[in-house]
Amino acid sequence: MVVLAKGELEQIALPAAVQKAAPPLADVPEVDLGGGACRADAARAVVAACEGHGFFKVTGHGVPAGLLARVEAAAAAFFEMAQPEKEAAAAAAAAAAPGSPFGYGSKRIGCNGDLGWVEYLLLGVAAAAAAPLPAHGEASPSPSYGSFRDILNEYVVAVRAMMWEVLKLMAEGLGLKEKDALVRLVSHEESDSVLRVNHYPPHHELKQQGHGRLTGFGEHTDPQIISVLRSNDTSGLEISLRDGSWASVSPDRKSFFVNVGDVLQVLTNGRFRSVRHRVMVSSPRPRVSVIFFAGPPPRERLAPLPWLVAEDGGRRRYREFTWREYKASAYRTKLAENRLCHFETEAD
Numbered sequence: 001m002v003v004l005a006k007g008e009l010e011q012i013a014l015p016a017a018v019q020k021a022a023p024p025l026a027d028v029p030e031v032d033l034g035g036g037a038c039r040a041d042a043a044r045a046v047v048a049a050c051e052g053h054g055f056f057k058v059t060g061h062g063v064p065a066g067l068l069a070r071v072e073a074a075a076a077a078f079f080e081m082a083q084p085e086k087e088a089a090a091a092a093a094a095a096a097a098p099g100s101p102f103g104y105g106s107k108r109i110g111c112n113g114d115l116g117w118v119e120y121l122l123l124g125v126a127a128a129a130a131a132p133l134p135a136h137g138e139a140s141p142s143p144s145y146g147s148f149r150d151i152l153n154e155y156v157v158a159v160r161a162m163m164w165e166v167l168k169l170m171a172e173g174l175g176l177k178e179k180d181a182l183v184r185l186v187s188h189e190e191s192d193s194v195l196r197v198n199h200y201p202p203h204h205e206l207k208q209q210g211h212g213r214l215t216g217f218g219e220h221t222d223p224q225i226i227s228v229l230r231s232n233d234t235s236g237l238e239i240s241l242r243d244g245s246w247a248s249v250s251p252d253r254k255s256f257f258v259n260v261g262d263v264l265q266v267l268t269n270g271r272f273r274s275v276r277h278r279v280m281v282s283s284p285r286p287r288v289s290v291i292f293f294a295g296p297p298p299r300e301r302l303a304p305l306p307w308l309v310a311e312d313g314g315r316r317r318y319r320e321f322t323w324r325e326y327k328a329s330a331y332r333t334k335l336a337e338n339r340l341c342h343f344e345t346e347a348d
């Protein structure tokens with residue numbers, strides 16, 4: 001249950017006054033990894049999608065439908081647990097990485113006052129391990145959380161393999177000499193990846209009070225390299241198009257959606273677009289989504305790849321920074337802020 005204190009509703013419900021109806025449907029490009037297209041065509045399609053919306057759908061991904069159904073059911077069961085149980089599970093997840101934002105959260109996104117009609121579980125992911133989510137020892141407060149974590153581990157292993165394939169296709173499509181240039185960043189043992197499970201409860205009472213669409217997750221770009229999202233059949237995700245208008249993403253529980261993140265925009269010298277997106281809640285059914293955010297190691301020095309700078313007439317659009325530096329900067333800002341502008345170089 002997401003419970004709102006007085007004053008908080010105004011912040012979450014504000015956009016409803018601005019926009020009552022969901023925006024038109026987005027034309028989301030599809031990339032079939034199932035061998036339907038030749039590899040070069042798939043690589044070209046990935047690059048075109050990343051240059052366009054910075055967002056695309058992956059079909060033919062090979063992740064078993066049964067696993068997706070189990071993740072969905074286990075996530076729903078987790079969020080049905082009583083608040084103290086969810087918080088206890090969170091405490092254990094947080095204990096695995098002291099000082100991290102990991103664990104269970106409700107309506108507070110980040111630590112700069114952003115609110116949303118959402119509750120979530122945030123977990124750190126070990127890059128190369130067979131069981132990539134942290135265990136929390138024998139003192140697990142909740143056996144059901146333990147089995148949820150096991151299912152998520154299976155999920156992470158399957159999605160990671162698919163994501164590496166997408167990153168290889170990207171490198172091929174960009175004509176990079178080093179085909180593993182992007183995979184290397186997210187598969188290093190110190191790579192900083194995160195799994196987030198979001199639950200957006202329906203809001204019957206608020207609807208009765210005349211509130212339309214609520215902000216589930218306010219507009220933002222994802223800071224990492226890429227994010228791979230899978231949701232149940234409930235709508236709510238919206239992306240911002242290049243002209244600044246918003247478009248709704250039709251849910252598709254059989255497929256994955258890929259977002260270009262801020263770091264990939266930098267690595268490609270601005271050729272790929274880190275897509276601004278948000279979740280608006282208006283459905284009578286809950287939305288459950290699972291997002292794998294793939295990031296580089298904290299010490300990794302990030303800068304536009306030389307080949308792409310050369311292709312861009314030699315102009316380097318971003319200065320070099322480490323992932324640690326970028327994350328620190330992101331933690332200090334509100335969700336909706338443009339964080340990349342602090343790392344842009346001066347135009348000549």
Ligand SMILES: O=C(O)CCC(=O)C(=O)O
Nearest residue numbers: 196198217237279289291
């Ligand atoms: O829950 C969703 O569908 C998307 C949420 C999101 O954009 C995020 O967690 O970064």
Ligand SMILES: [Fe+2]
Nearest residue numbers: 220221222277
């Ligand atoms: Fe996001």
